[in-house]
Amino acid sequence: MTAHLKLDKPQSDRLGDMAQGVIGRETPRREGPLKVTGRAPYAAEVGDGTEAVGVFARATIAKGKVTKIGLDAVRALPGVCAVITDERLLRNPAQGTANTAPVQGGRDVAYFGQPIALVVAETYEQARHAAHGLEIAYDAAEDAAVTPEDAEPESLESKQIDIGDLDTAMSHAAHSMDATYTTPSQNSAAMEPHASIAVWKGDELTLHGSYQMLKFNRNELADSLGVDPEKVQIKSPYVGGGFGSKLGIAPEAVGAALAAKELGRAVRVVLTRPQVFEATMRRSETRQRVRLAADADGKLTGIGHSAWVSNLVGEAFSEPVAQATHFTYGGANRSYRHLIHRVNRTCAGSMRAPGEAVGMLALENAMDELAHAAGVDPVELRLKNIPDRHPEDDKPYSSRRFADCLTEGARAFGWHKRNPTPGQTRDGEWLIGLGMASAARGNILSESHARVTLHSDGTATVETDMTDIGTGTYTILGQITAEMLGLPLDRVNVALGDTAFPPASGSGGSWGAGSSGSAVFVACQNIRAALAEKLGMEEDQLTLTEGSVIRNNTREPLSAVLDDDLTVEGHIEPGDTSEEVQQAAFGAHFAEVAVSAVTGETRVRRMLGCFAAGRILNEQTARSQCHGGMIFGIGAALTEELVHDPRDGHIVNHNLAEYHVPVNLDIPQLEVMFLEERDAHANPLQSKGIGELGISGAGAAVTNAIFNATGVRVRDYPATLDKVLPGLPDI
Amino acid sequence: MRAFDYARATSATDATAKAAAGATIIAGGTNLLDLMKLEVMAPEQIVDINRLDMNRIEHTESGGLRIGALVTNSDLAVHPVVRRDYAVLSRALLAGASGQLRNKATTGGNLLQRTRCGYFYDTAMPCNKREPGTGCQARDGFNRILAILGTSEHCIATHPSDMAVAMRALDAEVEIESATGIARTIPLVDLHVLPGETPHIETTLDEGDLITAVILPPPPGGVHRYRKVRDRSSYAFALVSVAAVLRIESGKIASCALAFGGLAPKPWRVAKVEDALTGQEPSPEIFDKAADILLADAKGYGANDFKIPLARRTLKAVLRESVEAAQ
Ligand SMILES: Cc1cc2nc3c(=O)[nH]c(=O)nc-3n(C[C@H](O)[C@H](O)[C@H](O)COP(=O)(O)OP(=O)(O)OC[C@H]3O[C@@H](n4cnc5c(N)ncnc54)[C@H](O)[C@@H]3O)c2cc1C
Ligand code: SF4
DSSP states (O other): OEEEEEEEOOOHHHHHHHHHSBBOOOOTTHHHHHHTTOOOOOOGGGSSSEEEEEEEEEOOSEEEEEEOOOHHHTTSTTTTEEEOOOOTSSSSSSOOOOSSSSSOSSEOOSSOOOOOEEESSSSHHHHHHHHHHHHHEEEEEEEOOOOOOGGGEEEEEOOOEEEOOOOOOHHOOOOOEEEEEEBEEEOOSSSSSEEEEEEETTTEEEEEEEEEEEHHHHHHHHHHHOGGGEEEEEEEEESOTTTTTTOOOHHHHHHHHHHHHTTTEEEEEEEEEHHHHHOOEEEEEEEEEEEEEEEETSSSSEEEEEEEEEETTOOOOOTTTTTHHHHHOOSSSEEEEEEEOOOOOSOOOSSTTHHHHHHHHHHHHHHHHHHHHTOOHHHHHHHOOOSSSOOOOOOSSSSOHHHHHHHHHHHHHHHGOOOOOOOOEEEETTTEEEEEEEEEEEEEOOOOEEEEEEOTSSSSEOSSSOOSSSSSSSHHHHHHHHHTTOOOOGGGEEOOSSSSOHHHHOOOOOHHHHHHHHHHHHHHHHHHHHHHHTTTSSSSGOOOEEEEEEEEEEEEHHHHHOOEEEOOOOOOOOOEEHHHOOOEEEEEEEEEEEETTTOOOOOEEEEEEEOOOOSSSHHHHHHOOOOOOHHHHHHHHHHHOBOBOOOTTTTTTTTTTTSOOGGGGGGEEEEEEEEOOOOOOOTTOOOOOOOOTTTTTTTHHHHHHHHHHHHHOOSSSSSOOOHHGGSSSSO | OOOOOEESSSHHHHHHHHTTTTTTEESSSSSSHHHHHHTTSSOOEEEEOOSSOOOEEEEEESOOOOEEETBBBHHHHHHHHHHHHHHHHHHHHHHHSOOHHHHHHHHHHHHHHOOTTTTTTTTSBBBBTTTTTOSSTTHHHSOTTTTSSBBBBTTTOOOOSSHHHHHHHTTOOEEETTTSSSSEEGGGGGGGGOTTTTTTBBOOOTOOOEEEEEOSSSSSSSEEEEEEEEESSSSSSSEEEEEEEEEETTTEEEEEEEEEESSSOOOOOHHHHHHHHHTTOOOHHHHHHHHHHHTTTTTOOOOTTHHHHHHHHHHHHHHHHHHHOOO
């Protein structure tokens, strides 16, 4: 049986009616113990050890053509089984939801670090040694663009927007701000490196991979190989972090599949850590000019946000920097520019909160600068500028407790204690400052299927190709099912990450929980209906609790009333509610930092985020998403930067010792507050996406706090000590 | 990683013999194995010294301390005598790497760890240290973490150790056994050499030499400080570090030892800096003068220019703090 819901109208809170107390409750991740005890096999670990092992050899020029590959010398090395130089190898990973192969062909070099050939051997060490020694000759191009400045930017017509007249608004403004901010390339740096094991049985391929969006990945893989998608199965039950870097099929999957076919045996390919940095998606560096015009009270009369980003030739993705600027604040006169430099640098793609993660750094710094210039409290300035309706298309908002996030967060944090004059608060050597920023992230529903079976023994099974990338999907899908079917959580079995199951939305764009959860909800709702019919009652009269049905004031175990399994495949689709209202989650970040007056080192002392994101499906996993986002924000503010060599664009700091993600000691007391909210337009769960909300604006709260502490405004991220130092007082 | 032969040393003599015959010594392996995986180092043979009896910390006859070359950074940092009498060393050790690494890292290996220059770690890059004569890619490249003192036009790499900086301030000596069976002890200052025209030569050790111990002189007393400035709170190499051992008598600096990390190709110590302070009443002016002397020949290469003001400020702060603690 299938059940379908297209979201053309707002939904009632059916989930809330169940009143089982399972949904929302703090529930630890179900697969957590498996992961921390090493019993959750990751992609590279599922084989039996008899696989051949492939390691990529990379390009060591920025642009040009491969003229010769020294195959013979390498084939003669111990253990080497094959060198794959197939034209189907990928230049770079597919962009998220691409659904088709990315650019292929190993002979045209577009960036330093591009995989050129896959060397396959009996052992990992043999393969790595052989790959290292593989001689590749090039005809290097003279016109490589290794920095954005080397390439004239292209403009994307649809993203050059003018509403009203910003120039005039700027010249008439009582207070105005015009500043340029830059953010560097970044990498998700997920713990689990990209890995695949490919196994062919005849013309059927099974790929054990580490991926976020299996229904797309299957098509991308099939398209890359030139085979029928029906013949391809991808399994990805456990993913050790993705953050966008595992959205699209990547070189290692295609390499493993090609090699396994050629050798007639299973092949494993795991990227080395430097390769993860060089050959998976980076977040584009950005240059952003933000202009704000305000009247004497601080009410915005204009906003301008121009962005320069980069990517390889042939890539449709470009960091959507101004995404949240469109709907966060009012102001009648608005102007946007979006320009893309085509560079010979590692491919740019979606990394956690593409757009907001960097756009909100600049916008929220500019708001802080404006607040300072206008003498208005930064929280107050934001409150004044929350528009009634979408400032550009006049749509109403679906739900939006933005103002409450600002005021409740400020109260809980003790914002009133902030001295608005910078550089006034000291704790010994340390200059103390408080800063804040808004958070906003658009909400999206994405088509999703899930099969739910209520077994005759009173247990249930959920099956979908949805992934759990460490976010809690196993747990929340179990909770939704348990809530809807009145089952104890441990009676619900959740099976994910296999394209043999009904296709889900995948994990990305913060839409995973809402979309895959809604598909499960739809299935459960229809199981309830079928059960009610069987019992001769209306669905809304049916009470299911603790594994029992309550009928005529008596309680019967489900197993007593079910003689057969009930299976429903639920299918959710976005509809008119995606168009008719502006859907987004909002929040506010507050940070206290200490900056050494001697060295300029910044240490975050405490941070609080207050968020409203519709129904919170599981307080614990939601909080952990926000923690993760805030930590990303601290990294972006203070330490994270992929350094490209100025001469060939190669990534110099391609390891975890020198690409500085925050360590435990960098992360202070982090507090997360959720405000009660329901969003009837978002999906039948009334939830909104939360995975990327926590990063939006987080870093700006930190750099705004640095300004409050020191009076130094760092506009070039990250705010490493060398950029703070020149503004510090003599010692 | 290139295939290699592995042998476990049965004695120090066995180790030095094998090393003299071309084997590379492995201790904790925390640096060597990384370099082997990247084929920056590709030994055909390695000799494992971990079973040798070199992991003891003992008092010397003169009242100092003898630290076996295999004593781990973790064990050394928490040793009660080190914590009490050589606090600068304990602090430096704990400021280095991570708990996991310190559990494996040894005293000998720490002294001989290689630079963290990014170009040295990438065999596709020219690097005079890795491949003499190919050029130095870091000079005009990303050199944020590299040196401002003691460099040459051929190499601007830093020695990345924290431990060695503290040992330098403590006037440590290094005990070495050679392949000819002769043991010698040299001051730590004579272990590392500046790059000059031969940046691939980093120490005065001969083929086959085994470091067997580090000797600390009797406790210097005074106030001990180790301040490490870095890009994140832990698990990052020093941009600048200062080890200080300082005594105040009758309001004057009676003695001071100052060594610096993150600035130079070896743990850096300048006698004239200490001379300028010794016998003086502490004051901001005298601290500035010391910094002037330290940085007189400092040269930035772009991304690391900031180390010059940073070193000055850090030195002054450490001096001020040490003086306050000593009074
Ligand atoms: C990510 C990371 C971060 C780090 N951060 C820091 C830091 O912040 N501060 C810091 O000080 N260090 C840091 N380190 C470096 C670490 O301290 C060194 O790797 C470690 O001390 C080396 O000791 P080992 O015993 O593992 O040496 P090995 O790797 O075994 O050997 C290193 C070298 O010494 C030689 N060798 C070893 N023992 C002897 C001996 N007895 N006689 C002769 N030759 C010998 C070897 O042949 C080899 O060339 C870091 C390392 C890593 C990987
Ligand atoms: S600084 Fe030294 S180690 Fe770095 S590239 Fe130059 S020569 Fe090599």
